[in-house]
Amino acid sequence: MDHSIAYWDRIAQRYARQPIANEADYQKKLEVTQHYLKPDMRVLEFGCGTGSTALVHGPLVREYIATDLAPAMIEIANGKLAASGPGNLHFEVAALDDFTARRERFDGVLGLNVLHLMEDRDKAIEQVYQLLNPGGVFISSTACLKQGLNPYRFIAPFTRLFKLPLVKAFTRRELEQSLERVGFNIDYRWVPDGNPLVYFLVAMK
Numbered sequence: 001m002d003h004s005i006a007y008w009d010r011i012a013q014r015y016a017r018q019p020i021a022n023e024a025d026y027q028k029k030l031e032v033t034q035h036y037l038k039p040d041m042r043v044l045e046f047g048c049g050t051g052s053t054a055l056v057h058g059p060l061v062r063e064y065i066a067t068d069l070a071p072a073m074i075e076i077a078n079g080k081l082a083a084s085g086p087g088n089l090h091f092e093v094a095a096l097d098d099f100t101a102r103r104e105r106f107d108g109v110l111g112l113n114v115l116h117l118m119e120d121r122d123k124a125i126e127q128v129y130q131l132l133n134p135g136g137v138f139i140s141s142t143a144c145l146k147q148g149l150n151p152y153r154f155i156a157p158f159t160r161l162f163k164l165p166l167v168k169a170f171t172r173r174e175l176e177q178s179l180e181r182v183g184f185n186i187d188y189r190w191v192p193d194g195n196p197l198v199y200f201l202v203a204m205k
């Protein structure tokens with residue numbers, strides 16, 4: 001297992017216990033997301049962690065598949081699902097590659113707090129584009145660590161030295177360009193007042 005996934009696996013129990021950093025921002029993201037979700041949609045969420053967001057959105061669509069590369073995250077998510085989850089929601093240890101290889105198609109894809117943790121965001125965004133039906137929606141929330149002068153942009157290349165997972169630093173504009181290059185149109189942009197490193201975007205195929 002690569003060192004990043006081993007890290008997420010190791011901290012899964014602690015991650016599950018952490019309170020949401022900013023409840024008002026989280027609620028706004030849920031609300032905007034739900035504006036785009038429709039009952040007939042098939043939705044994929046990658047990097048779903050312990051599945052809290054999937055459990056909120058799942059009942060609103062036809063089928064919701066939520067994935068993560070860390071088995072311990074998915075184990076916790078499955079525990080929550082067994083307790084109270086809707087029948088159309090499934091958690092799976094899987095990568096975007098698995099879905100593109102099977103030529104699966106979705107009407108919506110969510111990637112929340114994960115694009116900056118991926119080795120190649122351009123490849124991930126290209127795969128999301130491939131996975132979406134025409135008119136499909138990609139909803140992401142991403143730390144843009146190269147935005148402004150903040151210490152994270154300088155630490156990002158060295159996370160491995162501190163036994164932390166891989167983190168990539170890029171600006172909001174660089175993220176937009178990655179989306180636009182493959183053909184996405186950005187429909188909604190939001191930077192939370194209290195956290196200018198977070199960039200919430202809705203992009204349409």
Ligand SMILES: C[S@@+](CC[C@H](N)C(=O)[O-])C[C@H]1O[C@@H](n2cnc3c(N)ncnc32)[C@H](O)[C@@H]1O
Nearest residue numbers: 008047048049068069070073112113114117118
């Ligand atoms: C910061 S957590 C975010 C979890 C959840 N989306 C949330 O917003 O609470 C990042 C998650 O992404 C997963 N992850 C990291 N790299 C990934 C990758 N390349 N593909 C899929 N999941 C990944 C980690 O295992 C972890 O569960």
